[in-house]
Amino acid sequence: xxxxxxxxxxxxxxxxxxxxxxxxxxxxxxxxxxxxxxxxxxxxxxxxxxxxxxxxxxxxxxxxxxxxxxxxxxxxxxxxxxxxxxxxxxxxxxxxxxxxxxxxxxxxxxxxxxxxxxxxxxxxxxxxxxxxxxxxxxxxxxxxxxxxxxxxxxxxxxxxxx
Amino acid sequence: xxxxxxxxxxxxxxxxxxxxxxxxxxxxxxxxxxxxxxxxxxxxxxxxxxxxxxxxxxxxxxxxxxxxxxxxxxxxxxxxxxxxxxxxxxxxxxxxxxxxxxxxxxxxxxxxxxxxxxxxxxxxxxxxxxxxxxxxx
Numbered sequence: 001x002x003x004x005x006x007x008x009x010x011x012x013x014x015x016x017x018x019x020x021x022x023x024x025x026x027x028x029x030x031x032x033x034x035x036x037x038x039x040x041x042x043x044x045x046x047x048x049x050x051x052x053x054x055x056x057x058x059x060x061x062x063x064x065x066x067x068x069x070x071x072x073x074x075x076x077x078x079x080x081x082x083x084x085x086x087x088x089x090x091x092x093x094x095x096x097x098x099x100x101x102x103x104x105x106x107x108x109x110x111x112x113x114x115x116x117x118x119x120x121x122x123x124x125x126x127x128x129x130x131x132x133x134x135x136x137x138x139x140x141x142x143x144x145x146x147x148x149x150x151x152x153x154x155x156x157x158x159x160x161x162x
Numbered sequence: 163x164x165x166x167x168x169x170x171x172x173x174x175x176x177x178x179x180x181x182x183x184x185x186x187x188x189x190x191x192x193x194x195x196x197x198x199x200x201x202x203x204x205x206x207x208x209x210x211x212x213x214x215x216x217x218x219x220x221x222x223x224x225x226x227x228x229x230x231x232x233x234x235x236x237x238x239x240x241x242x243x244x245x246x247x248x249x250x251x252x253x254x255x256x257x258x259x260x261x262x263x264x265x266x267x268x269x270x271x272x273x274x275x276x277x278x279x280x281x282x283x284x285x286x287x288x289x290x291x292x293x294x295x296x297x298x299x
Contacts, residue, residue, distance in 0.1 A: 033192035034184045057202060061185045105239035108257055112248040113237035117176065117226035118204070120211050143174065143226055149252040153277045154172045155163075155270060156248065157223075158240035159261070161214035162182035162190060162198050 035078040038065070042073075049074045112154075116144040163267065164222060167274050171247075175225040177211040178235040181242035204230055245270045249277060 031037035042050040050073040055062050063069075067077045106113060119141040148154050164173045182190035183200035191197040196217075201207035208227050215225055228234045235241055243261035247270060248254060256273035258264055268285060275282060 031192070031197055034189065034197060037184065037191070037197045057185070057199065061200065061202075064185050064187070064189070105244070105257055105260070106237070106246075106254050108254050110254050112246070112252055112254050113234070115176075115226075115234040115237070117228060117234060118208070120177065120208055120215065120225040120227055122221065143224065145248065146252060148172055148248070148250075150250060152170060152172050153250055153255065153274065154174060154248040155167075155274065156238070156246040157173070157175045157243075158178055158235060158238060158245070159175070159243035160178055160180045161196050161210055161217075162180045162186075 033078065035075050038073055038078070039075075112145060114144065114146045116142050119143055163271055163274075167271075167278065170278055171274055173223055175220060175223050176228055176234060176238075176240070177207065177214070177225055178228045178240060178242075179232050180210070201230075247273045247277065 031040055038050055039048070042054045042056070044054050052062055052066070052071050055065075055073070065073055065077075121138060121141070145154065167173075180186055180198055180200055182188055182195070183198050184191035186200045196213075198210055201210055204227060207230065211225055211227055215221055215223075232241075238244065238246060239260065240246075241260075243265055245256070245258035245265060245267065246254060247256035255277055256270060258266055258269055268283075272282060
């Protein structure tokens with residue numbers, strides 16, 4: 001969540017840390033800007049720019065990054081990165097919400113849209129290590145919203161890291 | 163809030179599409195903001211969520227991962243962030259505004275207290291702009 005949301009969530013809840021697994025995010029102490037991040041991650045030949053060939057995350061994401069569409073990412077394309085107002089890519093604005101068209105929010109009194117979503121696993125270090133040693137895969141856990149009906153209210157907090 | 167009401171209310175974080183992935187539609191990153199590429203797979207989204215949980219000390223909360231078609235986020239119009247409460251009857255008891263401006267934890271708490279038949283909390287009326295956060299999504 002960006003610095004806005006984290007502050008909100010931290011105000012809401014008691015804390016407890018469980019670091020589950022190595023994140024697919026470069027450690028922040030290795031990159032301080034978007035350009036540094038891209039260079040470290042993709043500039044395989046260390047020529048100070050990132051070619052489309054070096055970039056591995058697909059054409060859609062490439063097009064958002066290659067602002068001048070010259071087939072290379074260079075530092076001057078990211079001079080304003082880190083501040084609000086970078087060039088907007090195609091598709092989604094602030095209300096976009098992803099690949100699906102934004103729907104109207106369900107109103108008070110309406111039936112809550114049901115879902116059945118994967119639970120982010122928490123690491124039980126000793127058990128996990130033992131199970132891994134025994135060759136047991138952790139069974140994914142899912143939560144279905146409607147399973148709480150008749151039992152307890154549910155507070156839903158929607159958000160992301162950025 | 164979870165420490166106070168967690169025995170009677172289920173708190174679920176629903177982890178959705180990144181609001182400001184560095185290669186997203188509204189990029190942000192660096193200068194103190196997390197540098198995150200927009201996850202392409204559920205595994206990637208889970209990985210970023212894991213980092214988020216660790217960095218923000220959310221380990222006491224159960225975190226759910228929205229599918230990559232963002233279907234749950236869409237059905238709740240929740241992007242970039244939003245609060246809801248669903249009553250025991252399965253109906254929406256509280257629907258917060260869209261974040262960041264509409265993200266009001268006090269309102270969620272008030273709704274919880276109504277659901278639990280607890281007396282309301284006396285709150286000082288916020289001055290204009292107080293509690294609203296700068297920047298955001």
